[in-house]
Each structure stands twice: as C-alpha cells, then as structure tokens.
Amino acid sequence: MSISKLVSATEAGDLIKDGMTIMVGGFMTCGTAMSVVNEIKAKDLTVICNDAGYPNEGSGRLIARGQVKRLIASHVGLNKQCGEMINAGKMELKLQPQGTLVEQVRAGGAGLGGVLTPTGVGTIVADSSEPTTLEGKQIIVVDGKEFLLEKPLRGDVAIIRGFVADEAGNIRYKGTMRNFNPIMATACNLVIAEVEKIVPVGEIGPENVETPHIFVDYLVLASKK
Amino acid sequence: MDKEQIKHFVARRVAKELKDGDVVNLGIGLPTLIPHYIEPDVRITLHSENGLIGLCAKGEGAFPDEERYVVDPSGNPAGIESDGVFFDSSLSFAIIRGGHVDKTILGSMQVDERGDIANWLVPGKAIHGMGGAMDLVVGAKKVIVAMEHTLKGAPKILKRCTYPLTGRGVVNMIVTEMGVMEVTPEGIVLTEYNPIYTIEQIQNATEAILIISENIKPMC
Numbered sequence: 276m277s278i279s280k281l282v283s284a285t286e287a288g289d290l291i292k293d294g295m296t297i298m299v300g301g302f303m304t305c306g307t308a309m310s311v312v313n314e315i316k317a318k319d320l321t322v323i324c325n326d327a328g329y330p331n332e333g334s335g336r337l338i339a340r341g342q343v344k345r346l347i348a349s350h351v352g353l354n355k356q357c358g359e360m361i362n363a364g365k366m367e368l369k370l371q372p373q374g375t376l377v378e379q380v381r382a383g384g385a386g387l388g389g390v391l392t393p394t395g396v397g398t399i400v401a402d403s404s405e406p407t408t409l410e411g412k413q414i415i416v417v418d419g420k421e422f423l424l425e426k427p428l429r430g431d432v433a434i435i436r437g438f439v440a441d442e443a444g445n446i447r448y449k450g451t452m453r454n455f456n457p458i459m460a461t462a463c464n465l466v467i468a469e470v471e472k473i474v475p476v477g478e479i480g481p482e483n484v485e486t487p488h489i490f491v492d493y494l495v496l497a498s499k500k
Numbered sequence: 501m502d503k504e505q506i507k508h509f510v511a512r513r514v515a516k517e518l519k520d521g522d523v524v525n526l527g528i529g530l531p532t533l534i535p536h537y538i539e540p541d542v543r544i545t546l547h548s549e550n551g552l553i554g555l556c557a558k559g560e561g562a563f564p565d566e567e568r569y570v571v572d573p574s575g576n577p578a579g580i581e582s583d584g585v586f587f588d589s590s591l592s593f594a595i596i597r598g599g600h601v602d603k604t605i606l607g608s609m610q611v612d613e614r615g616d617i618a619n620w621l622v623p624g625k626a627i628h629g630m631g632g633a634m635d636l637v638v639g640a641k642k643v644i645v646a647m648e649h650t651l652k653g654a655p656k657i658l659k660r661c662t663y664p665l666t667g668r669g670v671v672n673m674i675v676t677e678m679g680v681m682e683v684t685p686e687g688i689v690l691t692e693y694n695p696i697y698t699i700e701q702i703q704n705a706t707e708a709i710l711i712i713s714e715n716i717k718p719m720c
Contacts, residue, residue, distance in 0.1 A: 302550040302551070302571065302575065302589075303550075303571060303574075303575025304575070305550070305569075305571040305575065325589070326629070326631075348629060349629050349630060349631050349632070350628060350629035350630070350631040351627065351628065351629050352626070352627075352628025352629060353575065355626075358626045358627065361627070368627070370627070370629050370630065372630050372631075372632070372633075372634040372635050373549065373589065373593065373630075373631050373632040373635060374549075374589075374592075374593030374596060374597055374632060374634075374635035374639075375634075375635070377588075377589040377590050377593060378590065378593070381590050392597065393597070393638050393639075394597065394634045394635045394638045394639075395634050396638075396668065397616075397665055397667070397668030397669075398634065398664065398665045398666065398667065398668070399621075399664050399665075400630070400634065407627065438569075448586075449566070449569045450566055450567075450568075450569025450570045450580075450586060451548070451550050451551045451552055451569065451570050451571050451578075451586060452569055453551055453586055453587065453588045453589075454550055454551050454588060454589045454592075455588070455589050456588070457588050458588060458589065458590050
C-alpha cells in the first residue's frame, strides 16, 4: 500500500523550521501528537496550544528544550517548568481564555476578521498593556453590550492528533482527543496529522469524517507506547 | 468544622440547587464533591470544557474500552455516560458562552458585592492561566461560588475584589460553611445561615455589608 501523505515522525518534525508559528492540538496532552512534537528540532517557535502540557511532555517538551520563544495558551499551571522559563526571561507567555483561543483559531481557518466575545470584558484580558495579554485588543459595543474583538490566529504548521485516517488523509478522532485538533487543522498553511492507524479510502465513511482530507498534508503513524 | 468537613457541608448544600435535567459544569476542588450529594431522582448532565457532556468517573462510564481516550478538565482519566457526547473545543465553548450550561459551580479567592469574581490570578504568585473559567462565568445561566467563607479568617466576600478579575458582575449565588448568599443589584443578601454561627459572626467574617433576608432560614 502506498500512501503518498505518509511520512515518518522524524521527517514530519523536520518540516518545522526556526521562527515558525505552530499550532499543537491537545488538552493536557490528551490529543497531542507526541511522536511528531518530540521530533521537532527548530527553535524560536511561537507555539499556540491550549496549555503547556506537563513538564517535558506534550508542548512542555518544546518548552523544556528551550525551543519556544512565545507561547499563546489558556492554562500553564500544570507545568512548573513553563513558569520557570517565563521568570528567567527565556520565553514569553500570552494567556487567552480557552473559548476565545479556540474561536481565534477558528476565525483564522474560516477567513474571518476575528470574533466578538463577551469573555474577558472587564478583566486584564481586555487590556493589551498587561504583559500576558495579546496585542491590539479592542472593545466593540453591539446593541449596547460590550464585546472584545479577538483577532484571528493562523500558523505555519498545525500538528494534530487523530485516531484513524484513511489513505487520502480523512481524519476521525476519538474521545476527548478531539479538542482543538479539527479547528487547528483549518488554520495553518501545512497540516501534519498523527494517527493510530491508516485504513483504505472509504472505510471511515463520508458522514463520519471529521477533518476532510483537503486540510491534511502529511500523515504520521503514532509510535506505540 | 475542619477544612474537610466544610468542603462536604458546602457541597451538600450546593447539590440542592441542582434540578433534574440541569447541564452543569463543575470547577476543580470542592465542586467535584457535589455529585455525591445529589438526590437519587435528580439526573444532571455534566459538561466538561475539554469536549464532552456526560462526564463521569473513570470505571463508571458506559464505554470502558474508550476510557483511555477520555480525560476530565483537570487532564485526569475519566469516563462518559451512555448518552454522553464528545465534541471539539469550539462547540464546547459555544455550549458555555451560548447559555446552554444551566449552572457552573466554582471555587474562588475573592467575590464582591457587585458579583465580580477573582479566582484565577494572585498577584506575585505563579501564573496558572484562566483556562475556561472566564468563559464559564460569562456564559453559564447561573454562577454559583462554593468556597470557604474566609481565608484563615480574612474575608473573601468583599466590597471590591482586589485581585485581577475572572469576570465582572457575573456571580449569582455564594455558598459557604456560614451561609447562602444571593448577589442582587442592592448587594449581597444572606438568605440562609448556618445555626452554629450568629448573624453577627457571619457579618464579621464578611467585608461586604450583608443584607439580611426577611425570610432568612437555617441552612441545612
């Protein structure tokens, strides 16, 4: 069987170059493409990920190795190393509410100019002069109610984790591994999908595909633990 | 009451707020004790912001073979009930912001008489991040704070929060070991009190001025 999109985890990791912006799916490493992330050698990365994973695990692996210049995330509390890197001035952190972060990624993938959310109004999330707040926040009033304009996020490479792919790159997820993965698959120039198994085209079924193959550039088989 | 007794006392009281059919999101810590105290004829659906409804404990789920793919909002292994559904983070937060969560119950470091809540960042302490908390306090139909009344005697129910806010004017109800309070446009109304304390003791442990409800009753 020849699957044109299939590459090794090492080959996939090498697609990420110094200075790139990458999106890493997963929620506390559940649904993070560990095989690929562990093979990334590039540095000065901007990483967009829900969280900082655990020390040396998930996106935490990139943080531990000093490969991250800027992290945009909603929660970093379960990775002590992340706080240490920030305090040492080795990494910059921008915090976004989880629901805002995912909608920024969605907007980036959907060609929208941003989203208006009530979340964060009246907090430091609305104040770009705060060190952990993203630049360029604006309040917009719609029908008398205040919303925050949150700009779209896009990346060079998305590293997503599916459960099963077909040979064309159609993806299906499993359990809570879905989280940010299908959204991030729409918001980057290049998409690498790590999966547990690859089946013939048609086996997933058109109604059951969650990420269509047109988004997926490369497939990697997850290494068995 | 010691700390452990307080947690269970508060959880048991908050459980009475949950009605059959409610969609509920529980914060970490004390709120996770609440499901143990729900009446048997009350069935709620737990929403978990990482992407499911029908959250339950690992081993209690309807799909044990799937459980290695299921975690709760703390990233710990969990299960899903027979009518549960998995979804992506965008839909998960559409459920939250869109007003499809009936109640969210969370702990807090500070709450004030305007309904402001500060529970994500203590100045000078390590930054953890807000995760889904800012979306939950804005989006859930009812926001219930379940917490110890004071921090080692220092009031947590204040005139104005001093820590960075999680949300502005969002809290509806506060339940502590001392009483049950409702946040109204006039201020914080004490509706139930724990009879082991006097009203005066409760007020002394509270910076905000409590409005005593005409129909105040003992907490049980």
